[in-house]
Amino acid sequence: MPSLLRDSWRELTGKFPRNNVPSNSPDTSRSPKFSDFLHLTPALLEELKRLLFAALAFIIVGMIVTFNIQWSDMRWKNSGDDMKPLVDLGFKVLPETDKIFLADLFMLTLLGGSICFTLFMADSHRARIIIARRIIWILTILVSFRGITLSVTTLPSPKNCVPLHPGSFFNMVNQGVQLILGGLKACTDNIYSGHSIFITTSVLLFRVYCKYPLIIYYSYLHGITGLGLLIATRLHYTVDVLLAVFITYAVHSIYYMIVDLCIEKHFLHIRRAEERLGDKDLYQRAAQIPNMLNTSWVGIVRWMDGLDIRFKLEDDDVVTHTTQFANQIQQQVLSRRKSNPTTTTDQQQQQQQQNVVVTSMSEMTQVVVVNPPENALQRNDSGQGTSTIRPSTTLSTDL
16 A cells, blocks of 8 residues: 555656655755645646636636527527427437436436546546546537537427526626536527437547546447437427537547657658658559648647647657668558569569650651560560560650
8 A cells, every 4th residue: 555655756856755755865955946846746737727628628618608509599489480499300200208316317427437536547637637638628629610500590399398598798608607517408409419429429539538448338328318308309300419429539539649640750750651652653653642731730630639738748769660660561552562462573574564755747746666465566476466576675755
């Protein structure tokens, strides 16, 4: 037990407890910093600062979205619409239930379980801070885009309810807090579903950070049930749920992909996917992607995820070693391709077949084939096909 406490202390502070400091350690005279009072390393303190900044951004964005919800209800109320729900296939398939608390219960249990499990299974306090901040930033992006979709299009309520009245600023803040806590339900809080954002995020947390397949499969079942309850309780249209699932998965995928790009750029000096092969022409022939997407987000995600903080902790020798290792892999791939006679012959035949020179004459066009394949020469020797120029024939590049 004492060793466990000592290891935890060393992980948090980067030093031994005061009673275990060697007597011959030098006494450095320097002005105390804020991190010294908290007994935290400067790197860990910077991680905590960005975590608090992400949490503050999430709270501000969440309150703004609640204002958009209230304004959406007001627009719907003043529009003179008949307030009839839209035709929805999900409403015809799933029977309606008035137990709205079931949808909230399934969402909160899955969200709380995924966050607690992920943070508990993390291997260090630094990892817990990184994962928590990553979740908050992804949710902030999703909620921000949801606020935009709520503002531009107002759908009629899928259920019978009384629209919210914004009123004064303080009244809007009060109603916004109640919307966040679940005390109030808006009428036009539709595209896209906020419940589905949290349900899909919870399932993806299990998928990314959990190593137990049974728990992952259970999260799928739990999430699908929760999404079905959103439709059955008429909290959302089916399109709200489907869009939320798709957009949430896309944002998570793009975020993790950009994290990989940041790591490759720093340790391997790879800025584009074609640099992994070491052959730009080969990559373009296979992929046909002249310009990569999401490269402008590399610097933003690097700061949001705290990668720049963790990169500074790595020694320069580590970066040099990883770069040399990546270069060795690329050289092995290139040498393997050069030593493969089948691939080389196929490429030469393709180049030979494409090496056609067209010369214009007064009344006709003569097509001259340079270095035809061997099978074509054999056919000509046997007297079949048209006459062609022998392999020994050469043409000037001036043609």
